[in-house]
Amino acid sequence: MSFDLIVKGGTLPDGTVADIGINGDRIAAIEPSIDAEAGRVVDASGNLVSQPFVDPHFHMDATLSYGLPRIASGTLLEGITLWGELKPVLTHEAVKERALAYCDWAVSMGLLAIRTHVDTGDDRLLAVEALLEVKKQIAPYIDLQLVAFPQDGLYRSPNARENIIRALDLGVDIVGGIPHFERTMSEGMRSVTELCEIAAKRGLMVDLHCDETDDPLSRHIEQLAYETKRLGLQGRVAGSHLTSMHSMDNYYVSKLLPLIAEAGVSAIPNPLINIMLQGRHDTYPKRRGMTRVPEMLKAGIRTGWGQDCVRSMVLPRHSRHARRRLHGIARRPDVLARGHAHLLQHGHQGQRRDHGARSSRPGRWQIRKPGGARCGQSDRGGALARRAALRRGEWEGRG
Numbered sequence: 001m002s003f004d005l006i007v008k009g010g011t012l013p014d015g016t017v018a019d020i021g022i023n024g025d026r027i028a029a030i031e032p033s034i035d036a037e038a039g040r041v042v043d044a045s046g047n048l049v050s051q052p053f054v055d056p057h058f059h060m061d062a063t064l065s066y067g068l069p070r071i072a073s074g075t076l077l078e079g080i081t082l083w084g085e086l087k088p089v090l091t092h093e094a095v096k097e098r099a100l101a102y103c104d105w106a107v108s109m110g111l112l113a114i115r116t117h118v119d120t121g122d123d124r125l126l127a128v129e130a131l132l133e134v135k136k137q138i139a140p141y142i143d144l145q146l147v148a149f150p151q152d153g154l155y156r157s158p159n160a161r162e163n164i165i166r167a168l169d170l171g172v173d174i175v176g177g178i179p180h181f182e183r184t185m186s187e188g189m190r191s192v193t194e195l196c197e198i199a200a201k202r203g204l205m206v207d208l209h210c211d212e213t214d215d216p217l218s219r220h221i222e223q224l225a226y227e228t229k230r231l232g233l234q235g236r237v238a239g240s241h242l243t244s245m246h247s248m249d250n251y252y253v254s255k256l257l258p259l260i261a262e263a264g265v266s267a268i269p270n271p272l273i274n275i276m277l278q279g280r281h282d283t284y285p286k287r288r289g290m291t292r293v294p295e296m297l298k299a300g301i302r303t304g305w306g307q308d309c310v311r312s313m314v315l316p317r318h319s320r321h322a323r324r325r326l327h328g329i330a331r332r333p334d335v336l337a338r339g340h341a342h343l344l345q346h347g348h349q350g351q352r353r354d355h356g357a358r359s360s361r362p363g364r365w366q367i368r369k370p371g372g373a374r375c376g377q378s379d380r381g382g383a384l385a386r387r388a389a390l391r392r393g394e395w396e397g398r399g
């Protein structure tokens, strides 16, 4: 048997070393050693060969904008204010240029599937149009999903609803929202209902920024699970961030987690940003900003880590170098049904020191789900893996 391409001696995610034989766009063999003719042989000794990394939560319209319009302390509400100042002076070309620069970084790190929220609060829908163009341009290399995200709230901003509909009409894939930013808890609940109804009517997925607060009573995830079940959206809905869960009463969480699992709602924690943003009003004890990942996994809730930001107004210092430390490894639940995920979590010591916010929280932890899928076992993951192997050279020559 001969192959178009053999990737030799790479280490698979489960730690075994193997050769991978590829014909056309198919992974045809994964063996300890393949001795066969090949059009091309790539020596991957000493390197990890895996499914592409997947980032299920990002803000590509804000990426690489650190310093625009000015530098501030880095809290969430301040970041939203800064973004509001920047929006009117954004240009189509600048958004596109920064997004494409980020995509170069993503590809260089093996990140080939990204779900990005795009702010629909600007009546011009400038970022939406720019990222739709980016999506088209990078389609051969990166699977990019766009979420219509009303950053200023569905009810706090006069044209928010209309703009979401316009964005979806233009081709944005997913309905987003930010219930904890609405004026009242009940308006937040109402926004969850309305956004889920929009998605149900159009046959779309939902991904809401949900309870990204330190308030133990912020419980929009409960409403999201309820509406998912009521409208038959099981398997199509995700709640992002979910940080209020770190402060909720244990009894309440023991009821909540089975409801989330029953509704088939996925969870997308974004630990790198939330360990930086949450607990800023705490004296002691200082909360870590982490939602309950181990408990959610144990409850059978599909969970995938997102990156959220790189060098933006809410995560200023996050860098390409940091990504090299595997900060951004994540998986999107609907792409990789099985797999493994690692997360190395650092204390962002420099950042905290610079902002004078409080002492760092050093330490790191790793979560591994053993027995993950190998290259090619998942159709979608396999397809993306092939892109990783075959397209990287083309990307580098993208020009």
Ligand SMILES: [Zn+2]
Pocket: 057, 058, 059, 117, 209, 240, 308
């Ligand atoms: Zn976000």
